[in-house]
Amino acid sequence: MNSYILPTYNRAKLSFHKGKGSYLITKKGKKYLDFTSGIAVTSLGHSNNDLIKVLYHQSKKLWHCSNAYEILEQEKLAKKLVNLTFADFVFFCNSGAEAVEAAIKIARAYYQIKKKKNKYKIITIKGSFHGRTLATIAASGQEKLLNGFKPVVEGFTPVLFGDHQAIEKAIDNKTAGIMVEPILGESGIKKIPIECLEGLRKICNKKKILLIFDEVQCGIGRTGKLFNYQWSKIKPDILATAKGLGGGFPIGACLVTKQIAQGINFGSHGSTFGGNPLACAVANVVLDIISKKKFLKELNSKASFLYNELEKIKKENLNIIEEIRGQGFLLGIKCNINNSILIKALRTNGLLVISASENIIRLLPPLNINKKEIIEAIKILKQTFKKLSLGKK
Numbered sequence: 001m002n003s004y005i006l007p008t009y010n011r012a013k014l015s016f017h018k019g020k021g022s023y024l025i026t027k028k029g030k031k032y033l034d035f036t037s038g039i040a041v042t043s044l045g046h047s048n049n050d051l052i053k054v055l056y057h058q059s060k061k062l063w064h065c066s067n068a069y070e071i072l073e074q075e076k077l078a079k080k081l082v083n084l085t086f087a088d089f090v091f092f093c094n095s096g097a098e099a100v101e102a103a104i105k106i107a108r109a110y111y112q113i114k115k116k117k118n119k120y121k122i123i124t125i126k127g128s129f130h131g132r133t134l135a136t137i138a139a140s141g142q143e144k145l146l147n148g149f150k151p152v153v154e155g156f157t158p159v160l161f162g163d164h165q166a167i168e169k170a171i172d173n174k175t176a177g178i179m180v181e182p183i184l185g186e187s188g189i190k191k192i193p194i195e196c197l198e199g200l201r202k203i204c205n206k207k208k209i210l211l212i213f214d215e216v217q218c219g220i221g222r223t224g225k226l227f228n229y230q231w232s233k234i235k236p237d238i239l240a241t242a243k244g245l246g247g248g249f250p251i252g253a254c255l256v257t258k259q260i261a262q263g264i265n266f267g268s269h270g271s272t273f274g275g276n277p278l279a280c281a282v283a284n285v286v287l288d289i290i291s292k293k294k295f296l297k298e299l300n301s302k303a304s305f306l307y308n309e310l311e312k313i314k315k316e317n318l319n320i321i322e323e324i325r326g327q328g329f330l331l332g333i334k335c336n337i338n339n340s341i342l343i344k345a346l347r348t349n350g351l352l353v354i355s356a357s358e359n360i361i362r363l364l365p366p367l368n369i370n371k372k373e374i375i376e377a378i379k380i381l382k383q384t385f386k387k388l389s390l391g392k393k
Ligand SMILES: Cc1ncc(COP(=O)(O)O)c(C=O)c1O
Pocket: 039, 094, 095, 096, 097, 098, 100, 129, 130, 131, 132, 181, 185, 186, 214, 215, 216, 217, 218, 242, 243
């Protein structure tokens, strides 16, 4: 096909006509089990009836309204997020990168208002992923993201994953905070152990700097709690989220405590579309569903079933699988052969998965997937891996 779209993506030659629950369906009616969820976005599957209803209902009332006015759906959503988390305030935007940008700006603004203008640097993990804006690629410190877009935005100190000493060493009197993805998604489903998250909090307290979590991918129920940090005893000062929050409708959010929000005032930050009534109406329903204890309990039980089955598949195919990573429905299979070969073979067999760095196959099923569908995916994984594993012997 002759495409007029700027070629920023290397797309598979496959398109979908519709989606229903955990499946994507082509025009010819071929069904694919969708373990990508639009990269952790369609948290409640495709064409979810509750979301269709609220979107339809809201679309008849009000689509868009300027943030110059009060937006009731936005107020409702902010109140829910505050009640469910550490935060006192929420800023709404349209994507993950914007939520992270807001987090960075809020951190800088806090120190500016405290008359510590020199405190603006943020320590990050080298190779992490925070989005595609100039500041968020600088935060990741990844050459492949920065290449072609220099000069690099100043103010980020990326340190190696797992190097605790490097973090402490990198802190100086210009450091404003530490920003991490509690589970590095794009960068290979690498989990920061809970003790380490707690350790980061201690460092931040000791050095009087801010702890910022990027839960754009691992938030909104994906790891079995509404936010991943809720598995730990600690709280961040700022948290960015997006993806699953709108279940497919674009929305991002930056959560912050009252103390740290001090630098933000009228006109200091904003977004035309952020917190739009349509997006917030949908996100309110997504959040109501995902934050229910019963929903998260079921999710955790389905996810451990999938994890255990993946471990079994690994044991049967040690020549091509090295490791199973992740938590909840943010899982990774580290492969010993080129992951793109496996991804293609799985696709041919009706299962859609996505790659991540370090030769990983990422599994991101919808959070409301049922056990029968998980079993179907396991069957495809088993068959595909067995065939490729035999071919390697
Ligand atoms: C952890 C994390 N942060 C930020 C982003 C950027 O989100 P968006 O693509 O919505 O801008 C992503 C996207 O994959 C992500 O995984």
